[in-house]
């Protein structure tokens with residue numbers, strides 16, 4: 552583990568207590584922000600909020616709500632952090648927040664970490680599932696090494 | 697803003713707090729799902745899941761041995777790799793868990809498509825192959841569907857499950873989605889938004905792309921079904937009820953009849969080609985309009 556002051560930004564695509572950020576920076580302050588604009592835009596109902604909240608209660612995180620970028624910026628400042636660890640997400644919204652954070656806090660290093668993949672193959676034809684499956688099946692049926 | 701609370705003595709207290717914190721979410725639908733969030737529940741469920749022959753043989757039945765791991769997988773509480781490893785540990789030969797692992801593959805596949813197309817996931821990735829254009833479909837979900845009051849019993853039952861559990865069996869999702877898009881001719885986007893409001897496993901990739909698969913905007917033909925298919929995969933539930941009570945007239949008939957009714961502008965082939973997946977056993981899926989894939 553490096554000595555750089557680190558915080559973890561947890562988001563809804565990875566609520567796993569054994570995620571890479573928690574492994575790499577055990578004990579670091581961690582933040583989850585309920586994205587009010589997203590909850591509103593998607594019309595998310597109570598069921599999902601309760602489920603997510605229960606996941607969060609098993610994680611060592613501070614839970615807030617509001618604007619994710621603002622809250623994250625504030626959290627980084629509160630902890631004088633110079634490094635932020637977060638988990639990979641395919642969501643464009645996640646990418647946009649990462650880009651905005653990098654721009655706003657150029658001295659802070661943001662690292663996006665991936666979990667062990669289902670299959671490693673990268674260049675796969677995604678036109679139809681059958682093509683994908685033909686390409687990855689062998690690896691998919693093999694245990695993670 | 698102040699930190700949100702973490703000290704609750706039980707679920708009831710947590711739910712009361714969240715109702716107060718998120719009144720709009722609770723007003724949209726007051727239900728709380730029986731799925732309990734967290735790694736502890738995820739691991740317990742993983743430990744009792746069936747991944748081998750029992751899964752493969754029963755997964756298409758709404759009462760079948762599916763895992764119900766989707767909310768945990770969707771929120772990363774379990775990784776696909778570790779679920780796959782658990783499945784392989786349960787069977788003696790890897791092929792015995794192939795059906796199950798290929799379903800995990802569907803999730804990985806949709807995630808990869810999402811990473812490629814981004815927000816275009818909300819647009820038709822291909823044209824409809826139904827003999828209609830997107831303009832022929834309504835933009836908004838009709839209220840009778842939104843509130844589960846269509847008068848079609850099995851559709852309303854599915855809606856109620858969606859509202860109260862935040863979960864539907866895969867077959868139920870397909871039936872409901874095809875009803876919205878093909879029987880009611882509503883844009884898949886309206887249905888997909890509605891599902892995302894309620895599903896505890898709601899995920900833009902798996903949800904929107906599955907809707908596109910049903911609609912035919914990301915597949916080579918529309919998914920549809922008939923009453924025999926519903927009867928067969930719902931067990932005894934609707935077996936002896938009369939059509940008057942079931943309100944199911946629109947689903948009665950052979951696949952040819954239903955196809956002519958739903959897609960009068962085109963001739964849908966009732967072939968047995970299998971472009972998406974390895975062929976299912978010939979007799980099991982005889983009833984299906986789209987025979988290439990049972991999801």
Ligand SMILES: Cc1cc2nc3c(=O)[nH]c(=O)nc-3n(C[C@H](O)[C@H](O)[C@H](O)COP(=O)(O)OP(=O)(O)OC[C@H]3O[C@@H](n4cnc5c(N)ncnc54)[C@H](O)[C@@H]3O)c2cc1C
Nearest residue numbers: 762763764765766799802803866869897898899902903906
């Ligand atoms: C219209 C429609 C909307 C859907 N929306 C979602 C959604 O928002 N989120 C979601 O996770 N799944 C969605 N699915 C896919 C599928 O229905 C669910 O993943 C599955 O029913 C979850 O139940 P299970 O965990 O018992 O599945 P199992 O059969 O036990 O499968 C194990 C896991 O494999 C994955 N999986 C299985 N089938 C599929 C599939 N067809 N596509 C993608 N992943 C799959 C899931 O992670 C699931 O937990 C949708 C399907 C349709 C037809």
